[in-house]
Amino acid sequence: MSPFRFLASLGASLCVLLALPARADLKVVASVPDLAALAKAVGGDHVQVTSLALSTQDPHFVDAKPHLALELNRADLLLAIGLELEIGWLPTLRNGSRNARILSGSPGYLEVSQFVHTLEAPTTAVDRGHGDVHSGGNPHFLYDPRAGLAVARGIADRMSSLDAKNADAYRANLAKLTAELEKAIPGWQQRLAGLKGAPVVAYHKTTAYLSDWLGFDTFTFLEPKPGIPPTPAHVAQVLGLARQKKARLVLQEEYYPSTTSKLVAGKIPVPLVIIPGGTDFRGGQTYTQHIEDLVTRLENGLKGKGT
Numbered sequence: 001m002s003p004f005r006f007l008a009s010l011g012a013s014l015c016v017l018l019a020l021p022a023r024a025d026l027k028v029v030a031s032v033p034d035l036a037a038l039a040k041a042v043g044g045d046h047v048q049v050t051s052l053a054l055s056t057q058d059p060h061f062v063d064a065k066p067h068l069a070l071e072l073n074r075a076d077l078l079l080a081i082g083l084e085l086e087i088g089w090l091p092t093l094r095n096g097s098r099n100a101r102i103l104s105g106s107p108g109y110l111e112v113s114q115f116v117h118t119l120e121a122p123t124t125a126v127d128r129g130h131g132d133v134h135s136g137g138n139p140h141f142l143y144d145p146r147a148g149l150a151v152a153r154g155i156a157d158r159m160s161s162l163d164a165k166n167a168d169a170y171r172a173n174l175a176k177l178t179a180e181l182e183k184a185i186p187g188w189q190q191r192l193a194g195l196k197g198a199p200v201v202a203y204h205k206t207t208a209y210l211s212d213w214l215g216f217d218t219f220t221f222l223e224p225k226p227g228i229p230p231t232p233a234h235v236a237q238v239l240g241l242a243r244q245k246k247a248r249l250v251l252q253e254e255y256y257p258s259t260t261s262k263l264v265a266g267k268i269p270v271p272l273v274i275i276p277g278g279t280d281f282r283g284g285q286t287y288t289q290h291i292e293d294l295v296t297r298l299e300n301g302l303k304g305k306g307t
């Protein structure tokens with residue numbers, strides 16, 4: 001190799017080395033994988049992101065394992081959904097983490113429900129003793145990509161104030177995500193136009209923001225109350241109503257047992273669509289890819305194919 005080529009290639013290697021961050025500037029921990037995926041999209045190379053819950057886990061009930069508290073111990077920023085979604089497990093972990101940076105009211109703690117318009121907000125006091133896991137309003141807003149965008153904006157603002165030197169990068173990444181989602185949303189709506197007004201049976205109230213976005217009508221749920229498993233008497237009632245309303249689909253999240261949903265879908269009969277519990281963040285999926293997957297499953301359901 002000529003001395004010139006050697007120097008050029010050394011220069012190129014150094015550039016590559018210098019382009020890689022020595023370490024992430026912000027360590028971000030998200031309660032659920034959709035939030036982790038949004039945080040990674042906004043933070044890019046400047047952040048290290050972990051998700052406490054997996055997409056295959058029920059986000060209302062996550063095991064507060066010690067290694068999760070250890071993740072929180074090192075966090076600069078904790079992202080939570082709020083609306084009491086994580087009330088059964090996150091406070092325990094946060095207390096065990098001994099990290100003052102992520103306590104309520106600290107800049108290192110961000111509940112993203114403040115960035116979206118909450119559906120099913122209670123107008124009177126709700127007693128959680130009756131099993132309602134949605135006593136603060138419906139927390140499943142990240143199934144609506146428009147809410148995803150609003151949340152990403154909120155995350156970008158907080159990352160910029162915690163790590164001002166990278167604020168331009170966070171803004172640029174947010175602009176890229178915004179362009180990507182704004183380009184995809186009309187196509188998704190077009191593919192699911194047939195869902196407008198369609199009567200749908202769902203397992204859990206995960207569908208509130210989805211039906212607000214796509215215009216379908218979830219007229220009944222297999223759970224008698226959010227968080228309470230189906231009972232035979234309730235299922236019989238749902239089945240009667242589903243036949244009367246001419247239901248088009250049965251929807252349920254991946255993390256719930258599917259026996260009852262299969263039974264009900266088979267008896268109506270309509271396709272059962274299993275929707276993802278969230279972004280497969282550990283598998284490298286992005287939030288946009290997750291919504292694409294969700295739309296594809298719903299589209300297949302409309303064509304008569306279950307998941």
Ligand SMILES: [Zn+2]
Nearest residue numbers: 133205206226
């Ligand atoms: Zn729920």
